[in-house]
Amino acid sequence: MIKWEEFEHIHVVRKIREVVGNWFQVDILFVDDQGRLKNFEKGQKRLWSNTLLANTVNTEAGYDYLAQVIERENAHLVRADVKHHEFEFMPGCHGMAFPIVVDSEYVGAVVALCYHKAPSPQVDPRFVTQCEAFRLSPSDAEKAWRAIKHVQPQETTYFRELTDLVAQEIVTLHKEISTRETRIQELNNQLGGRFRYDQMIGKSKPMQDVYNLLDKISSSESTVMIQGENGTGKELIAKSIHYSSPRKDRVFLPINCAAFNDNLLESELFGHMKGSFTGAVKDRKGYFELADGGTLFMDEIGDISPAMQVKLLRVLQDGSFSPVGSTDVKKTKVRIVAATNRDLKSMVEEGSFRQDLYFRLNVINVQVPPLRDRKEDLMLLSDHFLAKTAKDKGLEPRILTKRAMEKMFDYHWPGNIRELENEMERVTVLAGAETRITAEMLSPRIREATDRPKVQGTRLSGKLKDALEELERAMIREGLRRTGWNKSRLAKELGISRAGLIMKVEKYGLDKRRLAREGGGPLGSTGTDD
Ligand SMILES: Nc1ncnc2c1ncn2[C@@H]1O[C@H](COP(=O)(O)OP(=O)(O)O)[C@@H](O)[C@H]1O
Ligand SMILES: [Mg+2]
Known part of the structure; x- marks a missing residue:
């Protein structure tokens, strides 16, 4: 024009x-x-x-x-x-x-x-x-x-x-x-893209990588697998994938696969016929039918039984399924976005998760970085949650003192964003009339966080494997710092091969640059010291 x-x-x-x-x-x-x-x-x-x-x-x-x-x-x-x-x-x-x-x-x-x-x-x-x-x-x-x-x-x-x-x-x-307009268009698209993820806070490199990937897949309708620890924002990402996809005007249905036993999950997903089991007083549509044309978010997919894995594989292969108690074959065009905090790949190796299903689900893979790997977002996120809580409660937003902020930097946030969100809510309430949040107001586990080489907050409940991985990661991380990235020496100390150590460093994303970034240097002043 x-x-x-x-x-x-x-x-x-x-x-x-x-x-x-x-x-x-x-x-x-x-x-x-x-x-x-x-x-x-x-x-x-x-x-x-x-x-x-x-x-x-x-x-x-x-x-x-x-x-x-x-x-x-x-x-x-x-x-x-x-x-x-x-x-x-x-x-x-x-x-x-x-x-x-x-x-x-x-x-x-x-x-x-x-x-x-x-x-x-x-x-x-x-x-x-x-x-x-x-x-x-x-x-x-x-x-x-x-x-x-x-x-x-x-x-x-x-x-x-x-x-x-x-x-x-x-x-x-x-x-x-024209170039100006192309540029404006580009900027607009970028802004539009950002806007779609407006509920997601974080400008760290790992999050930008996530946004870029989300941008790239926004026109796709492929199956997506979102992997990340608990509370990292997997569900939020699943939603933004749906709302920026061609299906945005259709339904987004989330289901937590870990919340049901096998029978119930089957009936939830595929529906059932009246009388197919005790309590089935009438026909009921399942999620696959309800979400037809839209997106089904299958959370905790790593927790489904082998029998369910087979049924899921079938519907993923050709979109066909049968409600419980029926021999009818129904068709659906559901887009699946799945999420798990489990290491599906090792589950496949162990044989507890079907490889064919793994490949079907893993068409596009989104890895959500844990909070401890993107601590540069900590300030933004805590400000965001402080402001949000204050607004909900009709209060002035609280300010974190520098020392409180330092404690938060030292802490390794096993519960990720969700834990941070809860903590910010807690301190806002606790602060009463006080506008400054001091280190003393923080939960003991955070308050007591130090940067000394010890393993903090190792969980005492949950999957043993996850806890071991957490311990392993923390030990390697500290070891790398201590030895100045001398991998041979650290491998010897830990009693593993150098190659084995390198693999683990990769697996846990413990590369030098990333660690340097989260290294808790001088912090921006967020209030006078306490
Ligand atoms: N990047 C983010 N910015 C703001 N809030 C976030 C972000 N990631 C997660 N949250 C919030 O943290 C909480 C946990 O997120 P959720 O998506 O449920 O995590 P997950 O599904 O991985 O356990 C939710 O309240 C969510 O809104
Ligand atoms: Mg979740």
Whole structure:
């Protein structure tokens, strides 16, 4: 799209108009590729340098005449090789048009009106007749004729160059506008993208990687597997995947697979027929049917039984399933977004999770980083939750003192964002009339967090495997720091091979740069110290 109005305001264009107007009494007009006048509407009175134009084209009949001439002459301009085109505007007076070509495409022209090509002592009688059609008296016609400048052949080049410059300037401006607009569009898209994730706080590199991945998959309808620890925001991510997908206007249904036993889960997912089991008093639709056309978020997918895995595989393969107590085969077009905090890959190796199902689910994999790996988000997140809690309770937002913030940095947040959210809610309530949150107000486990090499908050409940992994990660992390990333030495200390250590470093994302970033250097001041 050409922005013709903008051309009127280009400094160079105005200047050239002025020069051409003063020197030659020639006026400059813009015409689009269809030969339509631009920036000059019928009924509009314009200031013209040229007396003839001032007396004619400002009238309706004159405008129509001009429009007709321009449209007729435009036919000569569309040819790619035309550099300029001279034509007779009225008997004995001429005009010249310069095509505007953008990316070898004719988009319109700059038209210069009007001048005598040859000395014009005598008024051309045909000119006078033509002027009468515009209600110009013969004497006024004669005055107009005399005011039209004779452009000498040597001046023509000069004049032509000036006018041609206008055309070129427009091409440049147009390109500039297009790139500017592409850029604005890009920024808009980015902003739009960010906006879709507006509920997600975090600008750390690991989160940006997540946003970028979400951007990339937003037009896709593939199955997604979201992996990350508890409370890292998996459900939030599942929602934003749905709400930025082509299915955003359809339903998003979450189901926690760990919350049901096998029988119940089957009936929840696939529905059941009346009387198929005790308590099945009527037919009931399952999630796969209810979410047809939308997204089904299957949380804690790592917890489903082998029998359920088979049933799930079937529906993932061809979209078919049967409600409990029925032999009917139903079809569904559900998009699956699954999540788990378990290490599905090792579960596959151990044989507790079907490999074929794993591959079906793992088409797109989103890894959500734990909070301890993106502590640069801690400040943003805690501010966010403090503000949110304050708003909910109609209070002024609390401020964390520097020392409280330091404690929070030292703490390793096994419960991730959810734990942080709860903690910020707790301290807001606890603070009472106090606006500053001091380190003493924090929960003991956080308050007592130190950066000393010891393993903190190892969980005493939950899966033994998860706890062991947590311990392993913490030991390796501290060991790396202590040995200054001397992997051979650390491997020896830990009693494992160097290759084994490197694999574990990879697995836990303990690369040097990442650790350096979360290394808890000087913290921004969030209040006076306590
Ligand atoms: N990046 C984030 N920004 C703001 N709030 C978040 C973020 N990630 C998670 N939360 C909040 O933390 C809590 C836990 O998130 P959730 O998606 O339920 O985690 P998960 O499903 O991984 O256990 C929710 O209240 C959620 O709104
Ligand atoms: Mg969850």
